[in-house]
Amino acid sequence: MASARRREVIVMGGSAGAVDALATILPSLPADFSLPIATVVHLPPDRVSDLAGALSYRSAVRIKEAEDKEPLTPGCVFVAPPNYHLLLERSGHLSLAVDDPVHFSRPSIDVLFESAALAYGPRVLGILLTGANEDGASGLLAIHRAGGQTLVQSPESAVASAMPSSALLLEPRHDVLPLEEIGPFLLQLHRTGWEA
Amino acid sequence: MTDAQDPNGEDVELELHLLLESIYRKYHYDFRSYSEASLQRRVRAALVHFGCPTISRLQERVLHEPSIFTELLRYLTVQVSDMFRDPTYFRAIREKVVPYLRTYPSLKLWVAGCSTGEEAYSLAILLSEEGLLEKSLIYATDINPESLRRAEAGIYEVERFVRFSENYRLAGGRGSLSDYYTASYSSAVLDRCLKKHILFSDHSLATDSVFAEVEFVSCRNVLIYFERDLQDRAIGILKDSLSRKGFLGLGMKETLRFSAHADSFHDFSPEDKLYQKL
Ligand SMILES: C[S@@+](CC[C@H](N)C(=O)[O-])C[C@H]1O[C@@H](n2cnc3c(N)ncnc32)[C@H](O)[C@@H]1O
DSSP: OOGGGGOOEEEEEEEEHHHHHHHHHHSSOTTTOOSSSEEOOOOOOOOOOOOOHHHHOOSSSSSOOOTTTOOTTTTTTEEOOTTOOOOOOOTTTTTEEEEBBTTTBBSOOHHHHHHHHHHHHEEEEEOOOOOSTTHHHHHHHHHHHTEEEEEEGGGOOOOSOHHHHHHHHTTTTTEEEEHHHHHHHHHHHHHHOOOO | OOSOOOOOOHHHHHHHHHHHHHHHHHHHHOOTTBBBHHHHHHHHHHHHHTTTHHHHHHHHHHHHHHHHHHHHHHHHHHOOOOOTSSSHHHHHIIIIHHHHHSSSSSSSEEEEEOOSSSHHHHHHHHHTTTTTTGGGGEEESSSSSHHHHHHHTTEEEEHHHHHHHHHHHHTTTSSSSGGGGGEOOEEEEEEEHTTTTEEEEETTTTTTTOOOOEEEEEEEEEEEBHHHHHHHHHHHHHHHEEEEOOOOOOTTTTTTTTTTGGGGGEEEEGGEEEEEEE
């Protein structure tokens, strides 16, 4: 049943070092990239920053701050706004929420990943990048258990290895790639039509 | 929160649907058009709290043990608030909306989804500093009775006032926030003269209709928990409650842009999420 395993959405998360990691990955994607990407990056809470703007400048794909109840359109990277959780809805929309922080983080990667696992199950590709805490590990496990594809940035290629390492501790069967290979890997899947 | 059985998404959706339907039929609280993703999260937290392995088991308990429902409401609704949350919003009310409010002989304001009261008290302080409180009545409504009780008491943990005070200052506060509360050991109680002008009561944007005619309504971080259709219903109620040229304030990540009622409002100060009814 290859068709049942077609990926339809990518979720990505990271903290320390993740802005640079995204700045490495996203420029490899073409403007007609066929999947939507939802991302959570932890930033210091007091830093009001235009992450989408900062990432946009070298990338062909469209990068924007996620808005509540916005449709998850292909070829667009949606970035969680500071101080809001970002979730995927079964209806194909994004939602924002102000529930308490998880792992001291809002937005939290676990919140995004767990919502993706529940709403999209095997149709999700989850990618956990560099980071200094455990957020994302149990969310990535949820995606794995729901039959989705899971990828972890290799701890050796990470600015902070705690995040990828915790994910691999929970589930050693996640795929692992060094940072420079993640973009080309996505490009390859894009060209072959996302069949797993 | 991992689940040993890991039921698939469709089963969980079905169970959630049945739970919400039961709650609606038995308790008349309507969560059926709330955003599913975050509701699912909170229901999962409730399962852990109540020691229920499945949503269906929780449903059975909710139906047969009404006392559980009050406790469950704590999970179904999100009680996260602060005084002067998003200080720029309150600064904008002070600088841009107050000049209009001054022109009315008396004022009615409405805080819809007031949670434990922080937003309503913030507004009362702002009005008091602008010399408008004496002619104002603030309605503050929510669906969570426990939160409404706490809102009415106006007692908050003293540690929270560090952030509240910083927010107050950034919001353009004219004095010191400590002018408005009395602290004892671990808690602080807000002044009676603020409370006198606030009427807390039960009202649901999902099931009730127009609340009262008001000149200003603030509904923040409530609509993001609703699906589009319910957002439209709720905004319709807010709109119908506003007098002509009345103001609507939303949360920093909420907007009228996609709403069916967008045409009934003027973009008064969209960066501050302030709209004016035409
Ligand atoms: C996140 S709090 C927002 C509190 C405050 N407005 C603020 O922004 O700080 C959301 C509140 O909306 C309330 N709420 C949820 N559904 C509601 C409904 N149908 N009608 C009115 N209030 C509702 C919840 O009980 C909760 O107190």
